[in-house]
Amino acid sequence: MSAVDDAWQAALAAEHQAAFGYPLLGPQLSGAQRDLARSCQAAHEALRDATEQRIAAAGLTPVPPKGDYAALYPVDSATAARALAVRLESACAAAWRYLYATAAESSGNRALRGQAQQALTASAVRAARWRGSSVPFPGIS
Amino acid sequence: MTRPSRPSRRGFLAGTGLAVLGAAGGVTAGLLVDRSPDEVQPPNPAVLLAAVGAERALLRHFDTVSGGGSLHRLLQQIRADHEAHLAALLAAATLAAGASPSAVPTAALGPPMTRDELRAAESAAARAAAQRALTLTGPDAALLASIAACEATHAELLS
Numbered sequence: 001m002s003a004v005d006d007a008w009q010a011a012l013a014a015e016h017q018a019a020f021g022y023p024l025l026g027p028q029l030s031g032a033q034r035d036l037a038r039s040c041q042a043a044h045e046a047l048r049d050a051t052e053q054r055i056a057a058a059g060l061t062p063v064p065p066k067g068d069y070a071a072l073y074p075v076d077s078a079t080a081a082r083a084l085a086v087r088l089e090s091a092c093a094a095a096w097r098y099l100y101a102t103a104a105e106s107s108g109n110r111a112l113r114g115q116a117q118q119a120l121t122a123s124a125v126r127a128a129r130w131r132g133s134s135v136p137f138p139g140i141s
Numbered sequence: 142m143t144r145p146s147r148p149s150r151r152g153f154l155a156g157t158g159l160a161v162l163g164a165a166g167g168v169t170a171g172l173l174v175d176r177s178p179d180e181v182q183p184p185n186p187a188v189l190l191a192a193v194g195a196e197r198a199l200l201r202h203f204d205t206v207s208g209g210g211s212l213h214r215l216l217q218q219i220r221a222d223h224e225a226h227l228a229a230l231l232a233a234a235t236l237a238a239g240a241s242p243s244a245v246p247t248a249a250l251g252p253p254m255t256r257d258e259l260r261a262a263e264s265a266a267a268r269a270a271a272q273r274a275l276t277l278t279g280p281d282a283a284l285l286a287s288i289a290a291c292e293a294t295h296a297e298l299l300s
Contacts, residue, residue, distance in 0.1 A: 093290070100274075101283035107182045110275060113282075117271050121290040128294035133218055136225035138290040 001060065004109065007095075007102040008055060009063045011119070014095035015048035016065035018088040021072045025081035033078070037085065040126050044092070047119060054115075082130055089127035096120040097139025182278045184237035192273055192285060193234055195266060196227040199292075202262055205253040212256070219263075219295050226288050233281050260299035267292035 001009070022041035029037055052062040072088075075081050100116040103109035124138035203220045254262070270289035274282045 097283060097287060097290075100286045101280070104274075104278050104282035104286075107278050113275060113286075117274065117286050117289065120286060121267070121271075121293045124290040124294050125297045128297055132298075134222055134291055134294040134298060136222040136291055137229075137284075137287040138294065139287050 003102050003105070004099070004112070005058075005060055007099040008051075008112070009060070011092075011095040011099045011116070012048065012051045012055060013063050014092045015044055015051060016063075017069055017072070018044040018092050019048050020065065020069050021084060021088045024072060024075045025084045028075055028078050028081035030078075033082070036129065037081075040085065040089075043122065043126070044088075047122075085130040086127050089123045089130065093120050093123040093127060093139040096123065100139075184233075184279070184281055185277055186234055186237040188273050188276055189230055189234035189237055189281060192270065192288070193227065193230045195269060196223055196230060196288075199223050199262065199266055200227065201251070202254050202259060205251060206259065215298060216259075219298070222291055222295070226291070229284055230288075233284060237281070256299055260296050263292045263295040263299060267296065 019041065022037055022044065026034055026037040026041065055062040072084060075084055096116045096119040100113055100120060103112045103116060120139055124135075127138070128134050200220065200223050203216055203223070206216055267289045270285050270292060274285035274289060277285060
């Protein structure tokens with residue numbers, strides 16, 4: 001696999017983790033934050049599915065999800081839940097930014113870069129909603 | 142689930158010369174994504190200097206706004222992000238061709254902006270940064286992609 005393929009699979013792996021992690025944190029929240037968790041979960045599941053399809057269409061075998069993600073536990077409070085949400089989004093932002101950077105090593109890959117930009121931006125925005133603040137360089141901070 | 146077998150991607154592209162391009166907004170490019178490497182472009186100081194100008198303009202916007210309490214803290218934080226962007230872009234522009242950042246004109250201070258106007262300015266800046274990123278290669282492209290994402294978060298926080 002090329003470096004771009006590796007980075008693409010790593011982005012999918014991050015989406016698998018997010019899709020797994022959100023159902024862990026949602027039950028610790030209530031009201032608007034629980035609704036936010038549900039919408040974030042749905043967004044990650046949709047992006048995971050779309051990314052799997054695109055990777056498969058490119059002739060690659062999409063990386064599967066892990067059976068468990070032990071590092072995400074425990075989620076035993078609303079504070080822990082919000083912190084986990086930020087971690088999940090930051091991990092996705094980092095993976096999509098890495099894909100963007102790898103794909104940008106040449107002047108091609110415009111479509112893939114567009115997809116990576118959209119995913120990086122979406123995760124950065126969600127992280128900001130959970131954190132209540134921004135970071136200057138999403139994906140690397 | 143068993144996926145249907147498909148012809149190899151490289152064989153298909155070699156046979157048809159097909160290249161799929163997408164827009165900066167991330168419009169899906171169908172099932173085939175061109176991942177083939179093309180030439181590495183040299184750094185583009187003009188694009189970086191334009192990005193420097195854009196960050197300076199955003200900073201000028203924030204100079205016009207006053208407010209207290211939580212809005213003030215938010216504006217200070219957003220301003221700090223833009224200062225970090227400006228520093229990184231100045232360094233990149235200097236590296237690209239020894240281009241002098243002082244060559245970028247600074248916009249005049251305009252009337253105070255409302256919160257909604259700032260939000261719109263951040264959204265527009267995010268789109269512009271993403272477009273600029275697509276015209277670049279290498280670390281400069283990734284830098285602008287991150288800046289674009291950050292400015293989108295500003296719009297979100299200002300909404």
